[in-house]
Amino acid sequence: MTSAAESAPAVLPGAAAASRGPAWRTTWLLLAFMLVNFADKTVMGLAANPVMHDLGLTREQFGTASSAFFALFSLAALAGSFLTRTVRTSVLLLGMALLWSAAQLPMLIGAAGFGVLVVTRVLLGAAEGPASPVALHHLYGWFEQKDRTLPTAVLLAGAAAGVAIAAPTLGVVIDHWGWRWAFGVVGLVGLLWAAVWLRYGKEGPLAPPVGRRRTPGPVSAAAGAAPGTPYRKLLLSGTWLAAALGSFAAYWTLSAGLTWSADYFQEVGGLSLRGASLLIMLSALSKGGAMLAHGALVQRSVKRAKAGLPPRLAWSSGVQTGLVMILAGVAMVGFAATDVLWLKIVLLLGPMAVTDIILTVAATAVSRISPADRRGVTLGALTCVFALAGVLAPLVMGRIVDAGTTVASGYFGAYVLMAGLVTAAGVVVTLFLRPERDARRLSTE
Secondary structure (H helix, E strand, O other), rough: OHHHHHHOOOOOHHHHHOHHHHHHHHHHEEEEEEEEHHHHHHHHHOOOOHHHHHOOOHHHHHHHHHHHHHOOHHHHHHHHHHHOOOOOOHHHHHHHHHHHHOOOOOHOOOOOHHHHHHHHHHHHHHHOOOOOHHHHHOOOOOOOOHHHHHHHHHHHHHHHHHHHHHHHHHHHHHHHHHHHHHHHHHHHHHHHHHHHHHHHOOOOOOOOOOOOHHHOHHHHOOOOOOOOOHHHHOHHHHHHHHHHHHHHHHHHHHHHHHHHHHHHHHHHHOOOHHHHHHHHHHHHHHHHHHHHHHHHHHHHHHHHHOHHHOOOOOOOOOHHHHHHHOOOOOOHHHHHOOOOHHHHHHHHHHHHHHOOHHHHHHHHHHHHHHHHHHHHHHHHHHHHHOHHHHHHHHHHHHHHHHOOHHHHHHHHHHHHHHHHHHHHHHHHHHOOOOOOHHHHHHHHH
């Protein structure tokens, strides 16, 4: 596969428009990539009860095994992002898919116990750590800055789609063939994606050059900040810091949900595994739908701006997204406090579902303030920070639940903590996420 960036150091006028078809084909392939990625994460939560039963684990031990996934996740995200400066992203994506698929298969061995589970989760996390930033960096090689919000939402909706598809599918696999085969299935699907990517994956016309060809030019300047802007200034900008905290809070809810939602709805809600899986699927679809709707609205605003029409809302994206997060935090308190199942479901599928919009906003905001040749690293650093929530959330939530006088009271405390984190992050995002302002400031210093 030949990188377009290797054949031309600068982007020719009209190149992005001419690649519209391949750009969206790449978007759909990366959507599938993220789908498999989050199916890998979902399998642990869905198999929580049978795994704890068969291996004789407490919730704290199971939380430790789940957190092991993130032991090297953040470091791998940062290291993989630095590799985007010397290795083509198409190659990195293929390598990650092969590694994470292979990491799932040892759990098919009947003798594989708690130790093997922890080791394979660590390896899986290391392989998947760079997935999101590298996929986004690759995607942005196909789209100009003003057109990135909708494809970003599509790609990140793969997380919700992965959960939505995996929840009922892997639930059936666990019921009929046991929890070990759930790990095997996601590993085999990952290998299938790698085969398709090997055939169709390639670099976009806006991708920055790599290796010896990596020199400042029109591509580097396109993102807004000046080429050569120090990483220190990028990573200490209000936009990057607010994006990191907002994403950390959203990822806390995501990681905690992937690990403990099935257990929560079975133990507290009184649902069966199949009923819990269905509710997890609906929650994921709601999250994905909210992200796609947000992306479509932003894309419509871009078209209005091109037509010279005024924006429908004068508020910045940071203010809008921050207020949405505050609303979601309040809804989480209500979710934790009520004993009425239908109200829990309404809150889960309604206001709580909009939390993940910050993930799209954060990615596009960080790309806005970053030169193209440094975008992979700033996105990787963003993932490095917010992925720490993946280490903490399952473990902290497991400990809080185990420390409660009852399972229900323990989960109440865990969800209130989550609500406080999301609300506080929403306030910071409202006040400090200003990508346009920071892009102008960084380009003039």
